[in-house]
Amino acid sequence: MSDRPRFATYTHGGKSSYGAVTASGIIELTPLFPQWPTLREVIADNGFNQLAETAAKRPADIAEEAVTYQIPVPSPEKLICVGVNFPDRNEEYKDGQTAPAKPSLFIRFPRSFVGHRAAIVRPPESPQLDYEGEIVIVIGKGGRRIAEADALGHVAALSLCNEGTIRDWVRHAKFNVTQGKNFDATGAIGPWLVPYTDEAQIADIRLTTKVNGELRQDDRTSRMIFGFRKLISYISTFTTLASGDVIVTGTPTGAGARFDPPRWLVPGDIVEVEAEGIGTLRNTIMDEQP
Numbered sequence: 001m002s003d004r005p006r007f008a009t010y011t012h013g014g015k016s017s018y019g020a021v022t023a024s025g026i027i028e029l030t031p032l033f034p035q036w037p038t039l040r041e042v043i044a045d046n047g048f049n050q051l052a053e054t055a056a057k058r059p060a061d062i063a064e065e066a067v068t069y070q071i072p073v074p075s076p077e078k079l080i081c082v083g084v085n086f087p088d089r090n091e092e093y094k095d096g097q098t099a100p101a102k103p104s105l106f107i108r109f110p111r112s113f114v115g116h117r118a119a120i121v122r123p124p125e126s127p128q129l130d131y132e133g134e135i136v137i138v139i140g141k142g143g144r145r146i147a148e149a150d151a152l153g154h155v156a157a158l159s160l161c162n163e164g165t166i167r168d169w170v171r172h173a174k175f176n177v178t179q180g181k182n183f184d185a186t187g188a189i190g191p192w193l194v195p196y197t198d199e200a201q202i203a204d205i206r207l208t209t210k211v212n213g214e215l216r217q218d219d220r221t222s223r224m225i226f227g228f229r230k231l232i233s234y235i236s237t238f239t240t241l242a243s244g245d246v247i248v249t250g251t252p253t254g255a256g257a258r259f260d261p262p263r264w265l266v267p268g269d270i271v272e273v274e275a276e277g278i279g280t281l282r283n284t285i286m287d288e289q290p
Contacts, residue, residue: 005052008192010067025060043156044243048195069115071189078245079108085250112182116191119286128167129265132251133209133273139245151232157193160281188283205276219252
């Protein structure tokens with residue numbers, strides 16, 4: 001486990017809490033910071049350093065296996081996702097078009113995501129459940145019309161996403177993908193938040209996705225069409241970014257839809273999204289229960 005501090009939201013004993021995840025277990029921090037009932041308030045007050053200093057002096061309270069992970073930022077105001085943000089991903093469309101001049105964006109709802117180790121749910125409406133491994137940036141300091149030069153000063157933390165998609169449902173209408181991106185519990189975010197420190201932390205890190213141990217996606221952030229600075233600046237042009245907002249920054253080539261024949265996720269599959277310096281987001285697949 002990396003020596004970078006990691007902060008997770010979880011439930012334990014029927015209660016939602018947050019804490020520091022260490023090699024020896026979880027250090028529960030919620031009772032020690034009543035001014036910050038969730039990690040969303042920690043983010044708003046730039047409190048990660050205080051959490052890290054406190055956690056460094058305390059032993060683990062809970063075995064990691066005893067908690068149920070939730071998405072790290074509870075009830076974010078916005079979850080904004082980026083489509084087609086790696087060169088090989090653009091080429092998958094085989095439409096003869098060069099890389100787009102502006103980012104493709106869409107919105108997801110918090111209910112469409114589960115936490116680390118939870119089951120991603122295949123709905124009865126379609127068997128075409130697909131995976132997309134992505135890096136998440138969480139906004140700390142909000143703002144509007146943020147300059148690219150200043151953009152990374154607005155990042156509080158990093159995480160991972162399996163931006164699960166119901167592929168045939170993203171083709172139900174001519175101009176949008178909202179339906180196929182928002183079935184309940186079809187994606188995951190986590191396992192935790194890693195506080196952002198400097199640009200070197202994200203400039204050129206490897207991002208991979210494995211299904212049942214088989215490497216399916218493998219690329220590096222240095223190859224993104226729209227870098228983190230550009231995304232923050234562009235998005236903040238039309239909407240005010242708020243503390244705790246989540247930006248899911250795009251997936252490499254290799255999703256199941258691009259195989260011939262397609263390789264959809266099925267119950268029992270294990271999907272692992274991993275990035276250097278952040279960790280591994282692991283989820284199983286199950287069918288929706290009546």
